[in-house]
Amino acid sequence: xxxxxxxxxxxxxxxxxxxxxxxxxxxxxxxxxxxxxxxxxxxxxxxxxxxxxxxxxxxxxxxxxxxxxxxxxxxxxxxxxxxxxxxxxxxxxxxxxxxxxxxxxxxxxxxxxxxxxxxxxxxxxxxxxx
Numbered sequence: 555x556x557x558x559x560x561x562x563x564x565x566x567x568x569x570x571x572x573x574x575x576x577x578x579x580x581x582x583x584x585x586x587x588x589x590x591x592x593x594x595x596x597x598x599x600x601x602x603x604x605x606x607x608x609x610x611x612x613x614x615x616x617x618x619x620x621x622x623x624x625x626x627x628x629x630x631x632x633x634x635x636x637x638x639x640x641x642x643x644x645x646x647x648x649x650x651x652x653x654x655x656x657x658x659x660x661x662x663x664x665x666x667x668x669x670x671x672x673x674x675x676x677x678x679x680x681x682x683x684x
Contacts, residue, residue, distance in 0.1 A: 587660035595650035602633045602646070613669065616643060643671060648678050 595601075601608050603615065619641045622628040631639045640646050651657045654677045662669060 587664045590656040602639050643675050
C-alpha cells in the first residue's frame with residue numbers, strides 16, 4: 555500500500571476528466587445561430603412558405619421539388635398563400651439566400667448535418683456592380 559497516494563491522485567484526475575463535460579457548462583446550451591438575410595430576402599418579406607415551416611421542413615420541401623421536377627416534369631410550386639414559384643434551388647431559393655456561408659452553413663453546421671444539395675448544385679456567384 556505504498557502507492558495509495560498515487561492511486562488516489564490518479565482516481566481523482568480520472569473522475570475529473572470523465573465528468574468535465576457535465577460540470578463545465580451545466581444547463582447552458584449552445585446558442586442558436588443567427589442567420590443574415592440578404593436585402594432581397596428582406597424586400598420580399600415572404601418565402602415560398604412561412605418562416606417556421608421553412609426552418610423545420612425545408613429539406614422535405616426541396617426533396618419534393620426534386621422528385622416533382624425530375625420524375626414528373628412539374629416546374630411550378632404553389633405556396634400556401636396561393637403564389638406560384640418556379641421550382642429551382644439555384645434560381646428561386648438562391649436569389650434571396652445567395653450567401654451560403656451566412657445563411658445555409660450556419661444552421662447546417664450547428665445541427666451537424668451535411669446536406670447533399672451541393673453534390674449536384676453549385677452556389678451561384680453574385681454579380682456585383684463595380
